Amino acid sequence: MASTLPTKDHSILIVGAGVFGLSTALHVAQDGYTNITVLDREPVPSPYSAGNDINKIVRAEYEDPFYTALALDAIKEWETPFWSNFYRPTGYLLTTSLNAPQKARDTIKKSFSSIGDHPSFPSGSFSAVDNANDIKRYLPMLEGQMDGWSGYLNRYAGYARAAKALEYAAKRCLELGVRFVTGDDGYAVEILFESADKGKKVCVGVKTANGDIHKAAHTILALGAHIGTLLPEISQQVTAKSWAVAHLQLSPEEAAVMKGCPVVNCRDLGFFFEPDEDTGLIKLSANGAGYTNNITTSEAQASLPTASNDGIPTEDEDLIKRLIQQAMPQFSGKELVKKFICWCADTPGSDYIIDHVPGTMGLLVVAGDSGHGFKMLPVAGKWVKKALEDDEQIIERWRWKDKKSGSDNISWRVGKVKDIKEVEFSGLKSRI
Ligand code: FSA
Numbered sequence: 001m002a003s004t005l006p007t008k009d010h011s012i013l014i015v016g017a018g019v020f021g022l023s024t025a026l027h028v029a030q031d032g033y034t035n036i037t038v039l040d041r042e043p044v045p046s047p048y049s050a051g052n053d054i055n056k057i058v059r060a061e062y063e064d065p066f067y068t069a070l071a072l073d074a075i076k077e078w079e080t081p082f083w084s085n086f087y088r089p090t091g092y093l094l095t096t097s098l099n100a101p102q103k104a105r106d107t108i109k110k111s112f113s114s115i116g117d118h119p120s121f122p123s124g125s126f127s128a129v130d131n132a133n134d135i136k137r138y139l140p141m142l143e144g145q146m147d148g149w150s151g152y153l154n155r156y157a158g159y160a161r162a163a164k165a166l167e168y169a170a171k172r173c174l175e176l177g178v179r180f181v182t183g184d185d186g187y188a189v190e191i192l193f194e195s196a197d198k199g200k201k202v203c204v205g206v207k208t209a210n211g212d213i214h215k216a217a218h219t220i221l222a223l224g225a226h227i228g229t230l231l232p233e234i235s236q237q238v239t240a241k242s243w244a245v246a247h248l249q250l251s252p253e254e255a256a257v258m259k260g261c262p263v264v265n266c267r268d269l270g271f272f273f274e275p276d277e278d279t280g281l282i283k284l285s286a287n288g289a290g291y292t293n294n295i296t297t298s299e300a301q302a303s304l305p306t307a308s309n310d311g312i313p314t315e316d317e318d319l320i321k322r323l324i325q326q327a328m329p330q331f332s333g334k335e336l337v338k339k340f341i342c343w344c345a346d347t348p349g350s351d352y353i354i355d356h357v358p359g360t361m362g363l364l365v366v367a368g369d370s371g372h373g374f375k376m377l378p379v380a381g382k383w384v385k386k387a388l389e390d391d392e393q394i395i396e397r398w399r400w401k402d403k404k405s406g407s408d409n410i411s412w413r414v415g416k417v418k419d420i421k422e423v424e425f426s427g428l429k430s431r432i
Helices: 019-030 065-078 102-117 132-138 162-175 224-230 232-236 252-258 314-327 380-389
Strands: 011-015 035-040 056-058 092-096 126-129 150-154 158-160 179-182 188-197 200-208 213-215 218-221 239-249 263-266 270-272 281-286 294-296 301-303 337-346 353-356 363-367
Touching: 011 019, 011 200, 011 213, 019 035, 019 162, 019 363, 019 380, 056 065, 092 102, 092 132, 102 126, 102 150, 126 132, 132 150, 162 179, 188 213, 188 224, 200 218, 218 380, 224 232, 224 239, 224 337, 224 363, 232 301, 239 301, 239 314, 263 314, 270 314, 281 314, 281 337, 353 380, 363 380
Parallel strands: 011 035, 011 218, 035 179, 092 263, 218 363
Antiparallel strands: 056 158, 092 150, 126 150, 188 200, 200 213, 239 281, 239 337, 263 270, 270 281, 294 301, 353 363
């Protein structure tokens, strides 16, 4: 039944209805595939998806021109009528603060020069900002002192209304005939294989928590940070890491003043967005190297997401409070609300993995968002479709890696990776 080369009537099973899963479903359905099923433990937007958030950064300046080109493609899509309801091109301020480590300053220099060097950024998209006065000229709503802040403003960027964009993608999939199975009926617990063909195990689908068998000619695993629970052998290249998210509730009057504020990302503190237009919530996140949850199972030593995402580490709450104090002290008296940790699937070099699982047929994996996947929602499915239709992944950096390769020292991150079980949570000694 399973063949490496799909035809339009072959059954395609996509496990995971997050960013990569929905984008894949959309692209294969738009291309005329007629038999597509998406499984998830929860309806879209699934709380297990890192994309289930009010907003996510959309920017294209990477230090690596490979991803700059892809993100520019994605921005073009975000600007089309299909996606534009969910894109807010507010611009993006990237800075460091007074005591930022040299690493944070260096990454800003590199990403700033990537904008200048790339012909596809509209001219006049960016301006250097050397101090708080420069920043306030462009962002007058920021009342803080922002001592020692410098960096640049990129006008060809903004953010996506993340959860809403996921809901819309699912709606368009449904219109194209994609089936969704959610809850225990959609919670994949085992990959099913049949006897070997040409020395490879043939994947025939998955079993779900309710005991159902979902058979398919092509199974695509898109489980984000949770991928290691279903496919333990990927854990040597994918590490689940989490970052803290919190919110400030603004009144309608306060939100009106902050409206239109570019995304502010201070590399050594954290980032925040303009208030959400429906709720008046400002989302903030702390910048750090991320928290793992290392566990040893019978099959592997792996970092996997915790069962609950509630609350944030105290040290991140402090960073977020410093960010508020320095940029918008008018809100310093407000309590942080809706605090949670968001799990990403990190790879050593921050490259995605989009490949056939070695030693198998009919089984493809799309993983390793590395915390920079959401902006690619409109285009990622195109890459997955290509990998599905090719016998092998021709883009080397997206291939399955048998050994841990690349460095854990991601240039845009500051600080040290810590295990979530070893840090203090606000009000709790530790997370577990
Ligand atoms: O692509 C982007 O600019 C989003 S990065 C957001 C972030 O919180 C990172 O700052 C962090 O280092 C991690 O990768 C998770 O995502």
